[in-house]
Amino acid sequence: SRSLNLAVIPGDGIGQEVVAEGLKILSAVLPQDVKLETKEYDFGARRYHATGETLTDADVEALRRHDAILLGAIGDPSVPSGVLERGFLLKLRFLFDHHVNLRPSKLLPGVATPLAGQPEIDFIVVREGTEGPYTGNGGTIRKGTPHEVATEVSVNTAFGVERVVRDAFARAQARPRKKLTLVHKNNVLAFAGHLWTNVFNKVAEEFPDVTTDYIHVDAATIYLVTDPARFDVIVTDNLFGDIITDLAAAVSGGIGVAASGNINPSGEFPSMFEPVHGSAPDIAGQGKADPTATVLSVALLLRHLGYDAEAVRIEEAVSADLAERGALPARSTSEIGDALSVRVAG
Amino acid sequence: SRSLNLAVIPGDGIGQEVVAEGLKILSAVLPQDVKLETKEYDFGARRYHATGETLTDADVEALRRHDAILLGAIGDPSVPSGVLERGFLLKLRFLFDHHVNLRPSKLLPGVATPLAGQPEIDFIVVREGTEGPYTGNGGTIRKGTPHEVATEVSVNTAFGVERVVRDAFARAQARPRKKLTLVHKNNVLAFAGHLWTNVFNKVAEEFPDVTTDYIHVDAATIYLVTDPARFDVIVTDNLFGDIITDLAAAVSGGIGVAASGNINPSGEFPSMFEPVHGSAPDIAGQGKADPTATVLSVALLLRHLGYDAEAVRIEEAVSADLAERGALPARSTSEIGDALSVRVAG
Ligand SMILES: CC(C)[C@H](C(=O)O)[C@@H](O)C(=O)O
Ligand SMILES: CC(C)[C@H](C(=O)O)[C@@H](O)C(=O)O
Numbered sequence: 164s165r166s167l168n169l170a171v172i173p174g175d176g177i178g179q180e181v182v183a184e185g186l187k188i189l190s191a192v193l194p195q196d197v198k199l200e201t202k203e204y205d206f207g208a209r210r211y212h213a214t215g216e217t218l219t220d221a222d223v224e225a226l227r228r229h230d231a232i233l234l235g236a237i238g239d240p241s242v243p244s245g246v247l248e249r250g251f252l253l254k255l256r257f258l259f260d261h262h263v264n265l266r267p268s269k270l271l272p273g274v275a276t277p278l279a280g281q282p283e284i285d286f287i288v289v290r291e292g293t294e295g296p297y298t299g300n301g302g303t304i305r306k307g308t309p310h311e312v313a314t315e316v317s318v319n320t321a322f323g324v325e326r327v328v329r330d331a332f333a334r335a336q337a338r339p340r341k342k343l344t345l346v347h348k349n350n351v352l353a354f355a356g357h358l359w360t361n362v363f364n365k366v367a368e369e370f371p372d373v374t375t376d377y378i379h380v381d382a383a384t385i386y387l388v389t390d391p392a393r394f395d396v397i398v399t400d401n402l403f404g405d406i407i408t409d410l411a412a413a414v415s416g417g418i419g420v421a422a423s424g425n426i427n428p429s430g431e432f433p434s435m436f437e438p439v440h441g442s443a444p445d446i447a448g449q450g451k452a453d454p455t456a457t458v459l460s461v462a463l464l465l466r467h468l469g470y471d472a473e474a475v476r477i478e479e480a481v482s483a484d485l486a487e488r489g490a491l492p493a494r495s496t497s498e499i500g501d502a503l504s505v506r507v508a509g
Numbered sequence: 510s511r512s513l514n515l516a517v518i519p520g521d522g523i524g525q526e527v528v529a530e531g532l533k534i535l536s537a538v539l540p541q542d543v544k545l546e547t548k549e550y551d552f553g554a555r556r557y558h559a560t561g562e563t564l565t566d567a568d569v570e571a572l573r574r575h576d577a578i579l580l581g582a583i584g585d586p587s588v589p590s591g592v593l594e595r596g597f598l599l600k601l602r603f604l605f606d607h608h609v610n611l612r613p614s615k616l617l618p619g620v621a622t623p624l625a626g627q628p629e630i631d632f633i634v635v636r637e638g639t640e641g642p643y644t645g646n647g648g649t650i651r652k653g654t655p656h657e658v659a660t661e662v663s664v665n666t667a668f669g670v671e672r673v674v675r676d677a678f679a680r681a682q683a684r685p686r687k688k689l690t691l692v693h694k695n696n697v698l699a700f701a702g703h704l705w706t707n708v709f710n711k712v713a714e715e716f717p718d719v720t721t722d723y724i725h726v727d728a729a730t731i732y733l734v735t736d737p738a739r740f741d742v743i744v745t746d747n748l749f750g751d752i753i754t755d756l757a758a759a760v761s762g763g764i765g766v767a768a769s770g771n772i773n774p775s776g777e778f779p780s781m782f783e784p785v786h787g788s789a790p791d792i793a794g795q796g797k798a799d800p801t802a803t804v805l806s807v808a809l810l811l812r813h814l815g816y817d818a819e820a821v822r823i824e825e826a827v828s829a830d831l832a833e834r835g836a837l838p839a840r841s842t843s844e845i846g847d848a849l850s851v852r853v854a855g
Contacts, residue, residue, distance in 0.1 A: 245696040245699050249696070276625075277624055277735050278623055278625060299699075301662075302700055303703070305667075306703075309667050310667060310668070311666065312664065312665070312666050313666075313700040314665070315642075315665075315701045316647075316662050316663075317642070317662075318658065319658070319659045319661075320659075321656060321658075322656070351591070351751075352647075352661045354659040354661055355659045357649070357659065358649065358659040384755050384759065385756065385759040388623045388759050389759055405694075405727050406726055406730055406752060409727035409730050409731050410734065
């Protein structure tokens, strides 16, 4: 019999509430012969305040023994900006070599968008997750003086770019439209831009059936609001990906429904799945959070582990649920979770 | 009697057409006692192909003798990406120390936006123009090999950040809402983020009547489409400014109406004003281009040189023209220019 050994990190704020619903749906959808084991880890603001720790070597060793990680949200205003981001979230992405940061955007029927005319939106962003301006390279001299100089170094390697570009081509090839867009700023960031463009064009030769194009990141933000249907798969740098996926989430129904995967495709390390939204301390503990983004992250997790049929069932359940929302009175976090678990089990 | 000695760079594609209308409105609006002298410079793709030059030392010497520069658009697909951008546009911004890159966004009545519900949009972005990831710092080793490493270095100085932040505070103070938002990514880009945040908080003490806040660049893109009314003045880094001002232009009527100024506030070097749009070679020479963005850039130019009343007259003429567009048949570039020059003269 099969097993799924999951690390669960509820985290801060609404993280607790949404992860509970994610697990509810996971239990409901998993085939009976799969033994689900979950272990909860208490990372985030509370642990940091109690111990000063964000992620110890022992934590990393424990986490890496799991098949995958489900994360709610990490972050709280009581912790200085950057501490948990760099000490936990980014640290895990780097240590577990999560180089494919996968963020699908699909505007589902019945879902509100800030864009006029309910455009068709169905694309995925493959964001590089372990390089670019996120490496922490750089420094400061003369800190706090009128002569301070601070640098940030974006590091890009052929190795790192090629593997994420190849992953994106494969994902594009598996989709009906088979189209891949490289987003960068190669007219200004010429060193990194040349590397990205060159690797992209070289890997393209291996995927002759995939249509390719290139657009600058600034222009990409225009298209995301004026013609999002032009996108099928996007591959981009870590920072550009951070920016455009928040915009992509906003236009395709908001961060309440935006899922993401921090993926290590080789399986050498466990991949981590999380809603794009944060811990939303303002609504925490009130049952107001929408668990949909977490539930869709569970679908990404299942697909990553080979449970394709189960992932599809979750996605269909979410679609059906969202389509009916307009007609229903507002529901609590757990009511939405209950409705979804009935649908996936049915 | 006063004089205005203007360098005119029509540039490529629709640049020629839109600049002609910009000059038409400038002549119509200028007080009679102001002697307008213009000198046209032939920079861009044609010059590059003919001579291999983008901007020579002699060109720079000639340009700096002017009071200001009006630019149409530079760029053509026949020139490799980056050559004119870095060899002309960015070179001028750096040589003339255009550290205040000013980009207003105002959704005028009658103007279409991709956002539902015609939200209120009236903010300006003060983008730093001479630092950050735009300095050309960085490099490549093992180019073209599987072991290539390419870096881009974002350079941020207390000197450079403080002057643009102070400029933004002053602009915020002069507006009714008096609100300034810092946009950065200080939770990840900690070295530059700390410098920006620290300088911002320090300068804020000099402007106690200005309300301040901070948001990450990724979240800023969400607010730009879900709640653009929250913004009054934004100050940000060169690259973040590049990205969010294209989005800002898109939501507030499109790049057909987005103006910009590359400003050297001290007046040591001439400032340069240009529409945010590019050369649009696909519609060049057909009289289809909208000259409005260039006309509004002329208004920014006039305000920079102290002709406030004339700038307001242009902005009012544009508002009135845009408000009527829906009721009119499509007009050519010069028909729009003619209509606007009648309005500003009247
Ligand atoms: C919290 C932050 C470090 C993170 C990032 O910048 O990657 C977040 O914005 C995201 O997109 O997952
Ligand atoms: C053309 C390019 C160099 C330029 C920039 O990146 O600044 C443009 O996008 C802009 O915003 O003026």
